Amino acid sequence: MRNITLENGFNCPLPINNYDTIQLAHGSGGRLTSELIDEMFVKTFGNEVLNKMEDQASLKLNGNEIVFTTDSFVVDPIFFPGGNIGELAINGTVNDLCMNGATPLYLSVAFILEEGLKISDLFSIVLSMKKAADEAGVKIVTGDTKVVNKGQCDKIYINTSGIGVRNSEVDISASNLKVGDKIIVSGTIADHGMSIMTSREGLSFQNDIMSDTVSLNDLVKSMIETTKNIHAMRDPTRSGVAATLNEFAKQSDVGININAEKIPIKPNVKGACEILGIDPLFVANEGKLIAVVAAEHAENLLQIMRAHRCGKDSEIIGEVVNEHRGVVVKKTILGVEQIVDLPLGEQLPRIC
């Protein structure tokens, strides 16, 4: 481990694992991303809100509680089976906003456009953003447009930031898991990531695998109306279900066990993962959530989720335990136990 010292005498806090430069893995959602965020960004910018490391900041403004989040989208390709970068940008930020039970209301949209981008492609993207915003019931209220020279961006990058109103009846946080809680996933996993991967690789089954991109705020609303005992909730995007469960286990200092056979996955997605040698637990989702709920409310919540168009394949996939704190363990059908660790990087950059 080395430290970098700047000319002004500041020591770079990043235990950069011998990297002097940014690696693709720093953006993968894996261990290098965590290191960069924890050791450089949070240590430098740190304050009581940021330090909580939720997907959305909860803020008090004149007595009101609001939530605030930001996400930049750099997905490649910009059009993929099941969606495009525009609706992904709307749905992704809506989902970050609602994962603590808040109601998403307003979004900003900031475009970075590459010189030479087809205006018809931009317009297609803009139209699907409008459609996604309408479906989620949010308004786009402010924006920004930058254009960079050809070769300084890849067609289009979109930042969406968002504001919502917090629901004071619930207390949902990655730090709130309790031993005995059940872990529910709202449907089949790995659809988005495998749609991107197979369409990028040009594999023949690419058209069969569709991204799951969708806004989950209406599903969350139904869930909260059912029970106020949801302890944690997050959408497992970069580095997938594995990353989210690891964050939960570490932030709440509990163990998590999951049953491999209970994890919902479409046969074609499973097949593609096997061909490409990828564990679907590490693959990004863009229309799924993981909820951690008190055991006595789990079955009821599961039925409500299954009755919703965005949760029909929901399953209870595991539980929170008192053993192996901070660690996620998967039990296979043969009874074998495997540690599900955070990967160093992801299989592929620019998944969202």
Added chain:
Amino acid sequence: MRNITLENGFNCPLPINNYDTIQLAHGSGGRLTSELIDEMFVKTFGNEVLNKMEDQASLKLNGNEIVFTTDSFVVDPIFFPGGNIGELAINGTVNDLCMNGATPLYLSVAFILEEGLKISDLFSIVLSMKKAADEAGVKIVTGDTKVVNKGQCDKIYINTSGIGVRNSEVDISASNLKVGDKIIVSGTIADHGMSIMTSREGLSFQNDIMSDTVSLNDLVKSMIETTKNIHAMRDPTRSGVAATLNEFAKQSDVGININAEKIPIKPNVKGACEILGIDPLFVANEGKLIAVVAAEHAENLLQIMRAHRCGKDSEIIGEVVNEHRGVVVKKTILGVEQIVDLPLGEQLPRIC
């Protein structure tokens, strides 16, 4: 003028001036930017907040009024005389938030990093963001990090979005100019843009010209404490004072006259503009504001501005008139009148 029709039958609303693809000028803050924003983004996303076309959205949340804004920064070079992309990103968003009198409180930061960016450069940028945020009295509360392959970004792009609390005692809007109002600029113009241009061109006087990047919220606070009769306020960034005054004239349907000899400009900046053949009115500023104020309060406000560290070179540069509505006219020292139109594009992309 042609229209583009998409496969789904939608007609592209952009009168694209015979461009099928995005041009650098679409991001310059000039006429092509206005066209893209007005005809595509606002027409598609339109709602009562967005349609106002202010630099910040004013939103009601449970009875509270908040402001919300977003800006992506793609400046080249990332380090320039007087600043770097990080402090620019903080100051720019703070300035957008406070230009209607609001108090900026919270920022989000989203990084797009190019593979190969030096970690020491990133850390320098992060440290100056922290310093700029502290100086402006705002907190960075949420963030995002993406990494793209080498050649798909130019080192680093930063989006900052921000939230503030609106001041209900003032009503500041680009639509509120009244005939007879005085126009004040808070200091020398064109410093930021000429710092970027000369450092990019490698001109020998580059070290003499420093960017003016700074947060103006404290200056705005002093101004509002002095008078509630500020009608409009904006920071003249892309396409400079010319773009801001044109926006004011059009949105308020009034004429604007400015006196060329009253416009403050540093001698070295003026010299560089002359050598490069650039009109400083069209050059970006990152630490200046233009305020439009009722005539009877102008002199008092000017003195307050000059007493503030961020406004010591403030000048009354013109007034709002009943003639030539929607048009900005500059009178030179020889009595010649020139129309100051919005440029089609700017001299140079990636100025902020």
